Amino acid sequence: MIYNAINDKTLISSGSLAEGLDLPGSDLDIMYVLTNVDVIDNIRNIKPPKQRCTCTLVMVTDHNHPGFTRLRLVETLNEGIRFFGDVFERTTDGFYLSVNGFINEIKKMNSHNQLSTHGPCLTFKDQNTDVAFCYRSKCFPLNAIPWVWRYRRQWPPDFVIDQIKQYGCLIVPVGPKYISDFDSLWRLSFSVAEKQLVHSFNFTQLLCYGLLKLTLKRIVNTNNDIKDLLCSYFLKTALFWVSEEVDIDTFQIPKLFTCFFLCLNRLISWVNNCYCPNYFIPQHNMFLGKITPDNNKTLSHVLSSIQVGGIDRFMRILFSPYNAMYLLLRTKSETSFIKLDFLFYRIHSQFETKDISQCYKVLTLIESLRKSESSAFIIDVCKIYYALLCQYAVQVIPPPITINKMHNIHKSYHRHLQDGIKADAVSGWLYYASFYYVIGQYNVTLKLTDYVISRCLPDMVHLVFDDSEERFNSYRQNVHSTMTLFERINIAAVGSVDYLKHSSLIPGELRLEVKHSDICIPSIVMSHCLRFLCYHHHDNICNRQQALRDLYLAVEKELDKGYKRISDSLTILGVCMYVRK
Known part of the structure; x- marks a missing residue:
């Protein structure tokens, strides 16, 4: 059950960046929704046999723990039975999916990634990214x-409410923090709904959200006695409640601080009462086990002092001349475009594709958006996303070796490969090089990799992203504000090569590496890999040895830089060393 589900998943982004805020410390979290399991709210809603997934679970509401549910097994197909003992708890009224059993099974199935547990999330050893594996119920919780x-007043609008209800909710493997021995409780997550709500904010609501998050980071969490008692989720919840209860006209720029203090007052009231009502399920007190009568006094005092100090004192603390935000506000306009570019680079690769029809649908949507946009920046974003999708689309059409005639090869591949070149300075050329390698034109592959290596200079910005000051300065040397984003990314940015699962473009020697999952390889590493394989086919031992050494040095350099997907590069190196034998 778990194994099949891992290979049938939907990726959802969450966190501040996904919501549209790029503040110091903003993150981009990833949720993998496992789609090979049906989660229903009532046994009467079970699908007909031919439409069922590997496993069907029914949500069992636990009235003692609002905001959580248990997942009882209704039915499983034969391939799921072998996991019964590990992931299900047997009770008098049936089998319930175990939180710890589920997480341990995920870790076991991904043992090559060396996952570690971080709350409801799992962290890849060579990445700084938390991923949460979860299920989706298409039924909105009762x-x-x-x-x-x-x-409510005017917010949220009716169409957003309808979308949220129709989507249902996610179910994540974490139980209540205030009890330790209940392994079958799963948290109801409204992450998708909350992202839709934030996206429906007007500009003042979004600014208010930013002020609340900065208050937490620069004022509340600087006090060690109360650090980590509050989290940004509580602040967002306060903003949701206030936005719903006041007239939307209150959220106008001249009234920004009025709105902020309305949210702050709500938060103070919750802290004093040790009760933070979940926005969707008010009976769920999110402060349970965290904010209690034993620790709420200091927190309440700090929050109240912000209120008493007024706007001037608040702004002096929040935007001190010595903190990074103040420096950001003073940034010269000629470099501000770089910050916008870097924000885009941080989030630009969050794509997931499963089949060619999905690729074509998204390509059509992007092209339609581009034609309707007036913003030059958004138009360039559309062009880059279009190129990136073309890099994916070309990998999910039939392998080029199955097409006999050259004009048919060009008809099927050439258009996507040409468009994919425009995603950044080099990655598109490497897909072209892979294409020619797969059809046996090794000399063409060598020429293309020569070009890529010549472009992979030390001062290029890597899109598997590092936003250090050094990278910022290097980027500034290579671009200027009169260039468009599209020109800047194609001059100064280097993308990785992402081979999709069962990619038709990956060299045959590496095909096993994409049998179960995607693989992401730095362009410089893939260039040397392709050169090694070409010389291997040419039986050119001298150049093959040099290419292998260059590959080794490239991987070593990526390792020294702390590249987040280094395990994929090490795998490529290992395959090439095996081929050499």
Whole structure:
């Protein structure tokens, strides 16, 4: 059950960056929604046999723990039975999916990635990214239904409420923090709904959200006695409640600080009462096990002092001349475009594709958006995304070796490969090089890799992203504000080569590496790998040895730099060393 689900998943981005905020410390979290399991709210909603997934689970509401559910096994196909003892708890009323059993099974199935547990998330050893594996229920939770119908002013708009209800919710493997021995409780997550709500904010609501997050980082969390008692999720919840209860006209720029202090007052009230009502399920007190009568006094005092100090004192603390935000506000306009570029580079590769029809649908959507946009920056973003999608689309059409005639090869591949060149300075050329390698034109592959290596200079910005000051300065030397984003990324940025699962472009020697999952390889590493393989086919031992040494040095350099997907590069090196034998 777990194995099949891992290979049938949907990727969802969450966190501040996904919501549209790029503040110091902003993150981009990844949620993998496992799609090979049906989660239903009532046994009567079970699908007909031919439409069912590997496993069907029914949500069992636990009234003692609002905001959580248990997942009882209804039915499983034969391939899921072998995991019964590890991932299900047997009780008098059936089998319930175990949180710890589920996480341990995920880690076992991904043992090559050396995953470590971090709350409900798992962290890859060679990455700084937390990923949460979860399930989706297409049914909106019964105890959240009152949210749909309760009285509110103008926000959120009706169409957003309808979208949220239709999506349902996610179910993540983490139980209540205030109990330690209940392994079958899963948290109901409204991450997708919350992202939709934030995206429906007007500009003042978004600014208010940013002020709240900065308050947490620069004021509250600087006090060691209360550090980490609050989290940005509580602040966002306060903003949701206030936005719903006041007239939307309150959220106007001249009233920004009025809105901020409304949210702050709400937060102070919650802290004093040790009760933070979940926005969707108010019966769920999110402070349980975290903020108690034993620790709320200092926190309440700090929050109240912000209120008493007024706007001037608040701004002096928040935007001190010595902190990074103040420096950001003073940044010269001629370099501000770089910060916008770097924000885009941080989030630009969050794509997931499963089949060619999905690629074509997204390509059509992007092209439509580009034609309707007036912003030059957004138009360039569309062009880059279009090129990136073409790099994926070309990998999910039939392998080029199955097409006999050259004009058919060009008809099937050439258009996507040409468009994919425009995604950044080099990665598109490497897909072209891979294409020619797969069809046996090794000399063409060598010429293309020569070009790529000549472009992979030390001062190029890598899109598997490092936003250090050194990278910022290097980028500034290579670009200027009169260039468009599209020109800048194609002059000064280097992307990686992402081979999709079962990619038709990956060299045959590496095909096993994409049998179960994607693989991401730095362009410089893949260039030397292709050169090694070409010389191997030419039986050119001298150049093959040199290419292998260059590959080794490239991987070593990536390792020294702390490249986040270094395990993929090490795998490529290992395969080439094996081929040499």
